[in-house]
Amino acid sequence: MKIIKKLFMQLFLTIISIVLISGLPDLIMNKNVSMYFQKIKVVLLDVIHLNEMTYMNQGKQRLFLEDIWSPYLYSLIILFGALFIAFCMAQLLTWCTLIMPMFIRRTVKNILTFLESLPDLLVFALVQMGIVLIFKKTGILVSNVASLGAEDRIYMMPIVCLMILPFVYFYKMMILLSEEELGKSYVEMSLAKGMRRIYVLIVHVTRNTSEGIFHFSKSVLWFMISNLLLVEVIFNIHGITHYMYSDFRPEMLAACLILLVIPFFLLYAVFEWTIVRFSKRGELV
Amino acid sequence: MIRSIKFWVGLSILGVFIFSSFGFALFYDSDVRQVQLLYDDNKNLIGGAPFEPSFMFPLGTDPLGYDISQKVLQGAKFTLIAVIAIGVFRVLFSFIVAIPFAFYLPEKIRKGLDQLLSSFYFIPLTIIAVFILSPILSEQLNAEGDEFFLYSFTERIGLEVIILTVLVVPLLGSMIGNMMAAVLKEEFIEGAKLLGASRWRIFTKHVIPHMLPKLVIVWCQQCVQVLIIFTHLGYFKLFFGGTDIDFNPIMADPPKSLSNEWSGLVGDYYIQIHANPYIALGPIIMFGIAIYAFQLIGEGFQHHLQTRHYKTMKHDSMSGKQKLVSETRLSFDFVHKRSA
Numbered sequence: 060m061k062i063i064k065k066l067f068m069q070l071f072l073t074i075i076s077i078v079l080i081s082g083l084p085d086l087i088m089n090k091n092v093s094m095y096f097q098k099i100k101v102v103l104l105d106v107i108h109l110n111e112m113t114y115m116n117q118g119k120q121r122l123f124l125e126d127i128w129s130p131y132l133y134s135l136i137i138l139f140g141a142l143f144i145a146f147c148m149a150q151l152l153t154w155c156t157l158i159m160p161m162f163i164r165r166t167v168k169n170i171l172t173f174l175e176s177l178p179d180l181l182v183f184a185l186v187q188m189g190i191v192l193i194f195k196k197t198g199i200l201v202s203n204v205a206s207l208g209a210e211d212r213i214y215m216m217p218i219v220c221l222m223i224l225p226f227v228y229f230y231k232m233m234i235l236l237s238e239e240e241l242g243k244s245y246v247e248m249s250l251a252k253g254m255r256r257i258y259v260l261i262v263h264v265t266r267n268t269s270e271g272i273f274h275f276s277k278s279v280l281w282f283m284i285s286n287l288l289l290v291e292v293i294f295n296i297h298g299i300t301h302y303m304y305s306d307f308r309p310e311m312l313a314a315c316l317i318l319l320v321i322p323f324f325l326l327y328a329v330f331e332w333t334i335v336r337f338s339k340r341g342e343l344v
Numbered sequence: 345m346i347r348s349i350k351f352w353v354g355l356s357i358l359g360v361f362i363f364s365s366f367g368f369a370l371f372y373d374s375d376v377r378q379v380q381l382l383y384d385d386n387k388n389l390i391g392g393a394p395f396e397p398s399f400m401f402p403l404g405t406d407p408l409g410y411d412i413s414q415k416v417l418q419g420a421k422f423t424l425i426a427v428i429a430i431g432v433f434r435v436l437f438s439f440i441v442a443i444p445f446a447f448y449l450p451e452k453i454r455k456g457l458d459q460l461l462s463s464f465y466f467i468p469l470t471i472i473a474v475f476i477l478s479p480i481l482s483e484q485l486n487a488e489g490d491e492f493f494l495y496s497f498t499e500r501i502g503l504e505v506i507i508l509t510v511l512v513v514p515l516l517g518s519m520i521g522n523m524m525a526a527v528l529k530e531e532f533i534e535g536a537k538l539l540g541a542s543r544w545r546i547f548t549k550h551v552i553p554h555m556l557p558k559l560v561i562v563w564c565q566q567c568v569q570v571l572i573i574f575t576h577l578g579y580f581k582l583f584f585g586g587t588d589i590d591f592n593p594i595m596a597d598p599p600k601s602l603s604n605e606w607s608g609l610v611g612d613y614y615i616q617i618h619a620n621p622y623i624a625l626g627p628i629i630m631f632g633i634a635i636y637a638f639q640l641i642g643e644g645f646q647h648h649l650q651t652r653h654y655k656t657m658k659h660d661s662m663s664g665k666q667k668l669v670s671e672t673r674l675s676f677d678f679v680h681k682r683s684a
Contacts, residue, residue, distance in 0.1 A: 065459060073463035080472055087503070088479040088494065172643065176568070176636035180575045180610065181628045188621050277465045285470035289576060300471070312475055320466040 066328050073324070074317055078102050081313040098309060105310040112314060114306055123314065127302065131318060133212060134298035138287055140214070141221035142280065148222075149229035150265070157237055157260055164234070171231040175224075179286055183220050183293055190216070217290045224286075225279045232275050236268040270334055280323060347651075351644025357637035358424060365421035368414070376418060376604070380409035394620050403626035406613065412626050415604045422605040423574065424634065426505070426584055431567035433509045435559050438516035445521035446528060447543060454525065461518045469511055469569075470576045476507055481582045483589040493586055500586050508570060520555075520562070527554045557649050564642030568635050575631050578607030579614055587611075606630060 081102055086095040105112045112123040156167050194200050202215040240246070241264060249259050288300040303315040346352070379401075382391040397404045403412040445454065480503050483491050495503060527533070528551065536546055574584065581587055584605045609627035617624040 069459060069463050072460050073466055076463065077467060080467065081475070083476045084479050087476065172639060173636065176632060176639050178572055178575045178628055178631045178635060180579060180614070181625070181632055184614070184617055184621075184625060184628065187617060191618065277462070281465050281468060284466075284468035285576065288468070288471050288474070289579060292580075303471070304474075307475070307478075309475075312471075316467070316471070324466060 070324055077316045078313050081309040102310050102313050106313055130297055131299045137217045140218045145222040145226035145229055149226050149233055152230055153233040174227045179224055182223050186220050217294055220290050221286055225283055228279050236271045237264050240264045240267050346648045348644035348647045350640045354637040354640030361420045362424050365417055368417050376414045377411045378409045397622050404622045406623055416630050419604040419606050422603050427567050427570045430505055430508050430570045431563050434512055434566045435563045437513050438520050441517035442521035442524055446524035458518050461514050464515045474580050477582050482587050527551055560645055561642050564638045567638045571631055571635050574607040575610055578610035581611045583608035
């Protein structure tokens with residue numbers, strides 16, 4: 060019960076801060092504080108009556124919620140897909156790397172430091188160019204490099220673009236945390252008892268690093284939502300951030316951000332709850 | 345003295361960029377070379393702009409024949425100094441906010457506040473920055489058809505720095521506050537308190553020396569983040585110091601950066617990614633190098649912190665951690681440590 064109360068408080072604060080921030084462009088444009096509060100009131104009313112909010116589409120007033128569902132789901136599929144694939148790949152490769160000899164691990168870490176510093180825009184550009192190059196050389200179009208409009212949906216390119224850097228971040232963080240964990244005495248103990256190294260790694264070390272990874276994944280997600288805007292604009296994808304960017308009103312910004320935040324908020328709440336239970340159970344035994 | 349090679353490599357990359365940029369401004373007056381047509385010795389035409397990267401043009405030229413490497417060189421000082429300044433401001437303000445957070449708030453309230461502030465994890469910085477900065481940085485058109493900015497040049501830079509700083513202070517402040525609270529829980533603080541140290545003395549003599557090295561690492565991470573945001577803003581045609589937009593209805597020029605700073609170059613040239621990829625990639629690769637340099641500084645410094653009291657290292661084959669073997673004899677030391 061306490062957790063639920065806390066979560067509602069947090070969600071409420073998130074929404075309030077989004078509303079407050081979304082009014083800021085108006086404050087800057089008009090240099091007038093009272094206008095700012097008026098604008099915030101408008102935004103707040105729009106957010107509360109979200110089902111009545113309208114927007115202009117090709118010169119026509121349309122209901123916001125009716126139109127937003129399909130692009131919203133599309134964006135969520137891209138985001139969740141990228142996050143999920145990045146996480147799974149990183150976890151698998153971490154297990155593979157940690158049973159390798161020392162010098163390979165050190166090389167992997169150095170390569171990861173280098174990959175980490177690639178700007179995301181460069182990654183997108185390279186992926187785009189790579190696909191064009193493959194097409195020129197072999198005539199095989201791996202995936203469309205741009206979406207042609209609202210009806211045309213591409214999944215592979217945006218997911219690949221979005222997952223590369225989070226994958227690198229996860230991979231590096233997992234290796235660092237696991238290595239720290241491997242130095243602890245319980246690992247030595249279980250190895251001395253004759254457990255297989257891979258078993259200790261997968262069952263015990265992974266479980267103990269999961270909490271750290273979970274907290275780290277929040278900042279990865281933060282980074283990914285920013286990237287989503289970039290990817291949708293670069294590949295001309297009509298997702299939720301496309302609506303946000305092309306409309307450019309504070310109401311729209313607030314409504315879209317809130318819609319984008321809620322599923323992740325719920326997901327994290329569930330995860331946090333399970334992790335707390337999981338680690339508590341471990342302590343009791 | 346810092347012995348880590350990584351640290352010095354990173355620092356020298358940044359140093360070379362900034363100093364050569366200033367040198368270029370000082371000795372050549374930042375005059376960017378423009379070559380539209382190229383002839384060989386017999387006055388035969390051998391090429392026209394844009395040129396591919398070669399010995400003559402390390403990063404190629406743009407379609408107007410301007411040398412991109414020199415543009416990059418000219419802009420380096422603005423971008424890097426802005427990044428360093430924003431990084432410093434972010435860490436500084438967060439540190440100031442963190443002081444009451446760690447010292448005066450009781451544990452329970454701090455935990456709760458920490459939870460509340462973590463809601464900021466869900467507000468993506470680039471999106472907010474794009475929305476807030478676009479009225480400031482883009483040139484506008486008024487009813488008479490004149491182009492104008494809402495704010496003057498210094499105001500624009502000031503506002504951009506302030507906004508990019510303030511947006512992260514809640515998150516960074518709570519993070520630094522937690523670090524500080526962890527230091528305050530150490531045993532030597534208890535000892536100092538028992539000996540009668542005031543809060544001020546604990547702060548200056550114990551907390552600051554412990555926090556400073558950590559803050560350097562946080563600063564490096566923040567600089568990397570600012571660089572990434574600059575590339576994003578560049579892509580959305582919001583350039584540091586203002587975007588010069590041509591409102592001419594017929595054949596309008598593309599939006600221009602006022603000072604050739606790097607995010608401007610990214611935004612100007614990204615559109616050419618399919619026709620002339622090297623033009624688009626040059627400035628982004630420079631961003632990559634700068635990010636790598638900051639990361640090297642951070643990692644090198646961290647390595648230095650872990651090893652500064654030790655002379656030799658051994659590798660532990662199990663954890664991959666470097667086991668530190670102390671060789672420095674303290675003035676008072678047990679000979680048989682094992683039995684203790």
